[in-house]
Amino acid sequence: MVSPHAPNEAFRQLRGARSAAEFAAAVRRAAREIGEQVSCDARYIGRVESGEIRCPNYAYERVFRHMFPGCEPEDMGFVPREVVRGRGARGKGGAGAADPSEQPKESDVLRRAFMTGSTAAAVAAASLGAAAPAVSAGRVPRRAGEAEASAVEQAVRRIRLLDDRHGADDLYRRATRPLRIAYELLDAGTRRQSVADRLQSGAGELSLSVGWLAHDSGRFSDARSHYAEALATARVAGDAALEAHAFCNTAFLARDAGRPREAVRAAQAAQGAAKALSSTRLMSLLALREAGGWAGLGDRTACEAALLRARSLFARGPADADPEWMSFFGEAELEGLEAQCRSALGDWRRAAGHARRAVDLQDAHFARNTALFTAQLAGDLARAGAPDAAAAAGERALDLLAEVRSTRIRTMLAGTARVLAGRYGGTPSVASFLERHAAD
Incomplete structure (x- = not known):
């Protein structure tokens, strides 16, 4: 059994020679095999x-049992669930002690707001905001703790999982x-610096996630505001x-909004901030952002140089230092x-050659x-x-959009329809696509 916050050596041994990112990918694959939904990444x-x-949690436990048949959670280095949830895990003066404001019972509203969900996008979306009335009623904890973070x-x-x-x-x-709840928690304060740091980082990442939802749904001004809030945080x-x-x-966002010079400057600023993070995959993505600008x-010359740099960095492989949010970047x-x-x-x-390879290589988990x-x-x-x-690719995209709601993708398809209608409208396959696109 592992004592609170002691390294879990047993689980580390199960990972073996794989990097944390590679092991996280294996966990996601195993989850799909048994119909579970986990957003596992290197940070987890x-x-x-x-x-x-x-x-x-129960979903991860089922996945781990599937991956390692015959192993109980304790064999993997975990402590029994009743120990974590019981008062014994939070006794006074112990290594796991917490002040009363940090007990899970005070975060029930927050957990309903943040963690309730469903496989249906609309139901899941509604559940994300389930606790908003309670917030306005003043039920956010007076002090934030581990449970809130x-x-x-x-x-x-x-x-991120629902968006994917x-x-x-x-x-x-x-x-x-x-997102509003998260920033109210920041204002509520906490007695522990470690919790304050997690809340700062979590609220900033949440602002970026919400900003991305605005970005992908065509609300560029909202996205810009959320990204600026995250940067300030x-x-x-x-x-x-x-x-x-x-x-x-x-x-x-700047690239998509037609401000390519701002895109270059922002990507270069990102690379400056990321230098000390020891993640070549992150630097690869940032070089691609610069290339887009x-x-x-x-x-063309600057773009080619940035693309070459991105591929060279990518080839160095994943690392434990790769950020959690980069699970999409393969x-x-x-x-x-x-x-x-x-x-x-x-x-x-x-461009078509690279796009075809992207489609062929994409993990089905990332439907969007x-x-x-x-x-x-x-x-x-x-x-x-x-x-x-x-036209055939356009038809496939329309099939996928039955499950994915993205204004950005629909805008791309509308542009394709205009090109095809203007040049090849009399071609039977094109006419079929155009008819379906118009009715969609």
């Missing part, structure tokens, strides 16, 4: 191995409510990782972002990105003079 694995997570962190994970599967359109408005907290993430999202400016995303750069430069055939890259492929093929292939 790190929290388990450090002893911060002393007992997994955990609830904020879980809200970030749940929003369903897109942003049905989630954004509801997700602003937990990062600066106040002196949190370089959060600052790098905020600048990364700002660069992406250069492509928007039509600077080879498929690398190909997809290069496709976007090639499109902006007018290299339609090369699969739809995105399929729409990207359709647009690139249309502009490259391959109308039949473009």
Whole structure:
């Protein structure tokens, strides 16, 4: 049995030679095999191995039992659930002691707001904001504790998971409510600096997640506001990782909003903030954000240099220091972002090649990105003079949009429809796509 906050050596041994990111990917695959939903990433694995997570929730427990048949949770280094939940785990003066304001019973409202969900996007979205009336009634704890910090962190994970599967359109408005709760918790204060740090980071990450929902649903001014709020939170907290993430999202938004020079500056600022974080995968993504800005400016030389740097950094592989929010960034995303750069430069055939690889490589867990890259492929093929292939890709994208709600992807498909209608409207396959797109 593991004592509170002692490293979980047994679980570390189960990981073996795999990196935390690789092991997290294996956990997600195992979850899909048994129909579970977990948003496992390198940070979660790190929290388990450090002893911060002393007992997994029921979903993770089922996944771990599936991965390691015959092993009980105690064999994996976890403590019994009744110890974690019972008063014995929080006795006075012990290593796990907490003041009364930090007990789980005081965070029931927050847990309902942040952690309740369903597989249906609309129901899940509604559940994210379930506790908003209680907040206005003054029921946020007078002091925030471990339970509240955990609830904020879980809200970030749940929003990201739902966005990956369903897109942003049905989630954004509801997700602003937990964000307001998170910042009210910051104002409530805490007696522990460690909890204050987690709340600062969690609120900032939540602001970025909500900002991304605004971004993907076409609410650019809202997204800009949320990203700026996260950046301010990062600066106040002196949190370089959060600052790098905020600048990364700002660069992406600036590119989509037609401000490519701002995209370059923000991406470069993100790289400056990320230098001390020891994550080459993060630096790779930030180089891609910079490349997108250069492509928007039509600077082929600078774009090519940034793309080369991104691929070189990516090739160094994942690391334990890779941020939790980067779970989406694999080879498929690398190909997809290069496709976007090639499109902006007018290299339609090369763009289509990268977009096709992105679709082929994309993990099915990321339904929104699969739809995105399929729409990207359709647009690139249309502009490259391959109308039949473009129409087929457009049809597949429409199929995927039955489950994914993303204004950004629909805007891309609308552009493809205009290109196809103007050049190849008489082609039977194109006519079929255009008819379906108009009715969608």
